[in-house]
Amino acid sequence: MEAMTEPNAAYRLTGLTLKNGWVVGERLKTGTEAGGSGGFFSVSYAVSKDGRTAFLKAFDLVKALKRGQAQGRSLVSILGDQAKAFTFETDLHDLCAGAKLRRVVRIIDHGEVDVPPEGHEQILQIPYMIMELADGGDVRGYLGKNTAVDLEMKLTYLKDVVLGLFQLHGVKIAHQDLKPSNVMIFGEVMAKVGDLGRASSQDHVSLHDNLDVAGDKNYAPPEQLYGYPLVGWLDRRMRCDLYQFASVIVFVFFGRTLNNALFEYLPQDIKPAFFHGTCSSYDTALPFLLSSFDTAISEWETQCPIWLGKDLMQIIRQAGHPDYLQRGARKALRQSVPQLGLDRFVSEFQRLILRASIEARKEASRAIA
Structure with a gap:
């Protein structure tokens, strides 16, 4: 496995099986890692199930916590905001899927996964959403x-x-x-x-x-x-x-x-x-x-x-x-x-x-x- 640039739970999903049978594969380089302009508190993976492949977006709560604490915010307010952001985004995707928006990437599944602890970590439950995988990249x-x-x-x-x-x-x-x-x-x-x-x-x-x-x-x-x-x-x-x-x-x-x-x-x-x-x-x-x-x-x-x-x-x-x-x-x-x-x-x-x-x-x- 490649060296982790930020060793926290969101970066350790590879090999886990999610509740609906999706198996998490390799971590995908996105944002600045892929030569882009960065992302907002998320880590990406390839996932598979019954021969089908898809794209998983995991919420990096540790990165969000570090940013929020640097701004003087409380743990409760930071985690509350991340929960709201996750719910808001999944609701939007569900709305798009229900409206059959064929030129918007479709959400397939979403939920939370427990990640085995390492060291002194406190946050082990990582929210995620699974979407269509673009086989041609961006x-x-x-x-x-x-x-x-x-x-x-x-x-x-x-x-x-x-x-x-x-x-x-x-x-x-x-x-x-x-x-x-x-x-x-x-x-x-x-x-x-x-x-x-x-x-x-x-x-x-x-x-x-x-x-x-x-x-x-x-x-x-x-x-x-x-x-x-x-x-x-x-x-x-x-x-x-x-x-x-x-x-x-x-x-x-x-x-x-x-x-x-x-x-x-x-x-x-x-x-x-x-x-x-x-x-x-x-x-x-x-x-x-x-x-x-x-x-x-x-x-x-x-x-x-x-x-x-x-x-x-x-x-x-x-x-x-x-x-x-x-x-x-x-x-x-x-x-x-x-x-x-x-x-x-x-x-x-x-x-x-x-x-x-x-x-x-x-x-x-x-x-x-």
Whole structure:
């Protein structure tokens, strides 16, 4: 067994049999271990049962305790919050499964497992949830490919992601932490949105609802990074998801985040604290962000095939606009009751997928000739 970086009960599930017959296999590298941007108090494993494989997410209570105690919180309040977080996330997954959201990773089982004690440990009962295992990993493994066939695949994955967001919003859930590591690939033909650990529900309060940034700050929209106060569900939650989706598009096609492009060349007195700046005013920074956005859009268009560049830039411009009020499909925003129009983005990706298929056939014909 590999050396444990944090030797506590959550890291010692390998070999255990869970109450419903699932056998815990090897620990999976996720977050910073896998070259990503980290996670929130969880450890991942492969599990199997009757020839079926799945993905287990174990809650790392020791890490949560250490963080909470460093903040001066009591043991009771920390454990209480972790219990609420576990219940909230499993309830959201159960809701998604009941609504048959086919582009959201499905929960299979959840419960608690007793882990044999070691040393002076006190916490031995670890909550877990079991979900579909993405046999293709996450979308980060599909970067750097630019033939028409590969572009068709990327566009298909992105269509599935925005469809997953559309489905989540339809049951009043906002993801809040959409990033490449949470875009899971199944059979290399389908993508699903995974990890609802930082999601918000319009009908139920979660522990992180009051945070300026609920998820990964590398993918957070500018208004959140500058601490700009938003209250309404559409502006604060749904538009955050759409911005993060735009950043996933940028990452899939150009290998970087949208925030890196926006903040890279801004002076320090315009950048937010997360990007080592001193500015705390979204209104002050917005004109500079718009300029950076326009520059990036122009550069990215030149890196795309002629048939794709303009249309893809239109999607990024509408989904990832630094001005949150401009974020959304243009025709949907002009309706009497403004909407984001995620279904319109789905349709646009479907059109581009068809075009990519046509271009792939052309490439194949030229290769034969």
